[in-house]
Amino acid sequence: MTLLADLLSTVFERRYRQPARKGQDNRPIEELACDLVGSAGETSGLALAADILSGFENLSDDKKLVFFQYLATAMNIDPESVRNTLDDYERNPSKSSYRAFLTAAEPRRQELIRRLNRVPRATGALVRMRADLLRMVKTDSELAALDLDFRHLFASWFNRGFLVLRPINWESPAHILEKIIAYESVHAIDSWDDLRRRLQPTDRRCFAFFHPSMPDEPLIFVEVALTKGIPSSIQTLLAEDRTATPEDEADTAVFYSISNCQAGLASISFGNSLIKQVASDLSAELSGLKTFVTLSPIPTLTRWLQANDAASDINNPDESKAVAAHYLLNAKGHAGLPYDPVARFHLGNGAIVHAVHADADVSNKGREQSNGTMVNYLYDLPKVAQNHEKFATTKEVAASAEVRALANSSPVSQP
Missing domain, CATH: 1.20.140.90 (Malonyl-CoA decarboxylase, oligemerization domain)
Structure with missing residues (x-):
């Protein structure tokens, strides 16, 4: 590469x-x-x-x-x-x-x-x-x-045909690593040690798209964790004292952070191609990987609740999950698309809303955005194209039976 x-x-x-x-x-x-x-x-x-x-x-x-x-x-x-x-x-x-x-x-x-x-x-x-x-x-x-x-x-x-996918690891040039730290927009990288924990262990991966005329500037990058099972907490996933999962035991690839790097390329979409390319490459490298999911924030949940006078006591974990599920499935914005920008992105890529987790991000940012609630979007690779086409045509939010049941139990009923 x-x-x-x-x-x-x-x-x-x-x-x-x-x-x-x-x-x-x-x-x-x-x-x-x-x-x-x-x-x-x-x-x-x-x-x-x-x-x-x-x-x-x-x-x-x-x-x-x-x-x-x-x-x-x-x-x-x-x-x-x-x-x-x-x-x-x-x-x-x-x-x-x-x-x-x-x-x-x-x-x-x-x-x-x-x-x-x-x-x-x-x-x-x-x-x-x-x-x-x-x-x-x-x-x-x-x-x-x-x-x-x-x-x-x-x-x-910046057509996909011109973009080059490069792995980012602890041996990458220092000026590239500095930019990964600076551009990380989902879960801040607090130090070089923090960066090392995301790049060096054998169960961690990072990939970035570059353009040949901007070889020292990542356009977008994704951080990936290889795990056994689907994680339900970002703090657990990034814990300093965690034990690395052996590559041959990992069955799940978790896309836990996707960051756009260039403000001047806003509205030029790379994420769709990036996730699919990385999933394809990892699948070829590690035959044991069967599940590809995100662990994603819900950045506008609290704002939506406040704007719709729908705020409730979502400190209860079960209620938090139900409110978030209702929001992801039913809250609509411009042109009938999901109100949440991360949901629009992943659903537009052909993923489905797979699971919702309370107390999944207990950082100040996570609490402010969604009371700590996070969501897994599942990329079922054989069905991604079909899901994308259906979402583009009907704007219907694809979700697991578990998430639909949660949404139906929500104390919040505003659309």
């Missing part, structure tokens, strides 16, 4: 050597962007792109916002031209009329972003640029269309 990653990185980074330049072009960044879109020369285009990217990262937030607003307006589509070319294509469908329509329908800023991506290490810079954009979209609705252009291009550039 490492050899393949290195080869792909070489292919991507061989693209264009940075041309020798006498000095940076210090004109306004908007003027440079306009010139880059109109540039026909490859060498001059590379120099302009490099100046734009380096210049952007040194701008203040106010000036970044001005640049984004320029892209959103001056480099937008011309609706009249789109209408006219579409009318022409409808009257006379041909290669030339269709090309004219496509040209009119694509804003110039998409071509700008593509040209910026021609220089070495540009992809990472553009991901950081979109992270800045996402911070500002919240306060400027005109930028939403610009973000859609970034998403459209990133969906192609």
